[in-house]
Amino acid sequence: MPELPEVETVRRGLAELLPGKTIQQVNYDWPSSFPNEEAAVNRFLRGATITNVRRRAKVILLDLSSKYSLVIHLKMTGQLVYVEAPAQGASVRFGAGHPTGSLVGHLPDKSTRVTLQFSKRAGTLFFNDQRKFGWMKLLPTPEVFSIDFFKAIGPEPLDPSFTAEQFRQRFMRRQNTSIKAALIDQSVVAGIGNIYADESLWGAQIHPATLVRQLTSADLNTLFAELRFILHKAVEAGGSTDKNYVNVRGGVGSYLTFARVFRREGQPCFRCGQPIQKVRVAGRGTHVCSNCQKVTP
DNA sequence: CACTTGACCTGTCCGC
DNA sequence: TGCGGACAGGTCAAGT
Numbered sequence: 001m002p003e004l005p006e007v008e009t010v011r012r013g014l015a016e017l018l019p020g021k022t023i024q025q026v027n028y029d030w031p032s033s034f035p036n037e038e039a040a041v042n043r044f045l046r047g048a049t050i051t052n053v054r055r056r057a058k059v060i061l062l063d064l065s066s067k068y069s070l071v072i073h074l075k076m077t078g079q080l081v082y083v084e085a086p087a088q089g090a091s092v093r094f095g096a097g098h099p100t101g102s103l104v105g106h107l108p109d110k111s112t113r114v115t116l117q118f119s120k121r122a123g124t125l126f127f128n129d130q131r132k133f134g135w136m137k138l139l140p141t142p143e144v145f146s147i148d149f150f151k152a153i154g155p156e157p158l159d160p161s162f163t164a165e166q167f168r169q170r171f172m173r174r175q176n177t178s179i180k181a182a183l184i185d186q187s188v189v190a191g192i193g194n195i196y197a198d199e200s201l202w203g204a205q206i207h208p209a210t211l212v213r214q215l216t217s218a219d220l221n222t223l224f225a226e227l228r229f230i231l232h233k234a235v236e237a238g239g240s241t242d243k244n245y246v247n248v249r250g251g252v253g254s255y256l257t258f259a260r261v262f263r264r265e266g267q268p269c270f271r272c273g274q275p276i277q278k279v280r281v282a283g284r285g286t287h288v289c290s291n292c293q294k295v296t297p
Numbered sequence: 298c299a300c301t302t303g304a305c306c307t308g309t310c311c312g313c
Numbered sequence: 314t315g316c317g318g319a320c321a322g323g324t325c326a327a328g329t
Contacts, residue, residue, distance in 0.1 A: 073323080111307090
């Protein structure tokens with residue numbers, strides 16, 4: 001569920017909190033969540049100071065003074081939550097900022113996979129991941145972008161130098177698939193998942209099942225503009241909290257209060273008033289107004 | 298090569 | 314109330 005806006009929100013939160021902090025203690029309980037050799041952890045993570053916090057696609061990079069980086073993918077249910085307390089535990093106001101109120105939780109909990117405790121009582125970072133799809137990998141900083149994951153990742157959609165022309169070009173080799181499948185394909189453009197694919201396709205009035213080859217240049221130009229608008233709006237809102245997503249303080253994102261189709265099945269379309277439908281496209285639950293998002297003939 | 302499907306996991310919800 | 318199954322959807326491996 002964390003897509004570009006959620007991961008960027010987490011990155012910003014970490015960037016305010018972590019640089020200058022030194023990792024004193026590391027605890028982990030699930031191999032696939034933390035696939036690192038004990039020796040490497042001792043040499044390059046314990047005792048290292050965090051120097052920088054970066055993002056590429058849906059991945060967060062914590063650069064370390066050891067010249068290694070902790071590369072983090074949250075996948076579906078990953079959370080990075082910081083508390084100003086030692087690792088033995090602390091209360092967190094989960095859901096803070098949500099209109100229905102907040103829930104006080106305690107960390108670590110049963111979804112905690114990795115705990116990083118900082119020295120000089122500088123707090124604790126918890127990596128929680130209910131479904132265990134996410135991971136934290138320790139890699140030499142100069143080599144992080146050489147791993148298989150990054151080799152096939154497309155450009156950053158919010159990079160100011162990324163143009164509509166380049167955006168259209170990226171779809172050339174995905175002519176025979178649906179526009180939704182192409183949009184969530186990370187090798188075409190980075191960072192887009194189910195929420196912002198549906199939202200931007202509604203904005204561009206394109207039905208998600210439309211084949212790429214059926215779209216005109218004008219359609220793709222509109223989609224490019226809508227996608228950038230939606231992603232900017234979502235970053236501004238601190239992302240979307242559907243089920244699991246929280247920011248580094250346990251608070252929720254508010255984009256879904258602006259959402260036009262996502263999780264609005266049965267409710268009236270803001271453009272034409274017809275009920276939003278939930279269908280299946282590219283193997284994903286897909287929200288669409290079939291009245292005003294026409295399949296291009 | 299282009300494209301689709303299943304696996305990885307756990308929690309929630311729905312029908313019986 | 315419990316129980317099985319569908320569903321949630323990011324990425325990769327294996328399939329057509």
